[in-house]
Amino acid sequence: MSQRWDELLRRDHEVIERVFAAMEAGFARSGGPSEDQVGLLVEFLGGYADRCHNQKEEQHLFPLLEARGVPRHGGPLAVMLQEHERAQALLARLVPAGEVYARGDRSALPELRETFDEYAALCKDHYWKENDILYPLALRVLDDADAAAVVRGIEAVEASLGPDTRSRYYRMAESIIA
Numbered sequence: 001m002s003q004r005w006d007e008l009l010r011r012d013h014e015v016i017e018r019v020f021a022a023m024e025a026g027f028a029r030s031g032g033p034s035e036d037q038v039g040l041l042v043e044f045l046g047g048y049a050d051r052c053h054n055q056k057e058e059q060h061l062f063p064l065l066e067a068r069g070v071p072r073h074g075g076p077l078a079v080m081l082q083e084h085e086r087a088q089a090l091l092a093r094l095v096p097a098g099e100v101y102a103r104g105d106r107s108a109l110p111e112l113r114e115t116f117d118e119y120a121a122l123c124k125d126h127y128w129k130e131n132d133i134l135y136p137l138a139l140r141v142l143d144d145a146d147a148a149a150v151v152r153g154i155e156a157v158e159a160s161l162g163p164d165t166r167s168r169y170y171r172m173a174e175s176i177i178a
Contacts, residue, residue: 005061005150006135012053013127015173019044020120022177027113032101038112039102040176042095048169049123050091052161054084057130060153061138068141076134083126090119 023041026033033041062080066072072081094115100108142150158165 003151005147005154006139008151008154009053009056009061009135010131012048012056013131015170016049016053017124017127019173019176020124023116024120027116032106032109032113035102035104037176038098040172041116042098042102044169044172044176045119046091046095047161048165048172050088052157052165052169054087056154056157058084059157060150064142064146064150065134065138068146070137070141076129076137080126080130080134083122083129087119087122087126090115090122094119 019041023033023037026037057080062072062077065077070077072078094112097108097112097115101112162168
């Protein structure tokens with residue numbers, strides 16, 4: 001039996017939050033995180049948190065919720081979409097700072113840390129809203145066929161990003177955490 005859509009998305013949240021915790025510890029160390037860790041972070045957040053995880057929701061979960069009567073403008077879907085946009089804007093600042101830092105230019109540390117802190121705080125709050133408000137709502141309004149369609153959509157998004165996307169990025173996360 002395949003996993004439920006909500007279990008897959010919640011697992012993404014857990015992995016991303018573990019990456020946040022590891023990076024928070026890295027920023028707390030004297031000298032900051034390693035260049036390699038930051039290089040992986042930039043790739044992981046841009047490639048997985050944004051282009052993969054958020055797209056699973058935006059392309060497959062959110063449209064089905066809207067089709068089942070959850071309004072896109074106002075309410076939880078509007079909040080989720082606004083927060084995805086805010087996260088993308090923060091990534092647009094975080095990625096260049098992270099790339100500079102990963103090349104060994106430690107002068108990027110203050111901007112990197114400030115932007116990372118803001119991004120991580122936004123995402124942690126966002127994941128709480130999804131886990132505790134949106135997903136329970138979705139479980140009430142989506143039927144079994146809808147749930148199966150969301151799982152197929154999740155698999156399609158992952159497949160569009162290359163072979164073994166989830167396991168590849170989860171291994172990357174473990175390298176960041178290590």
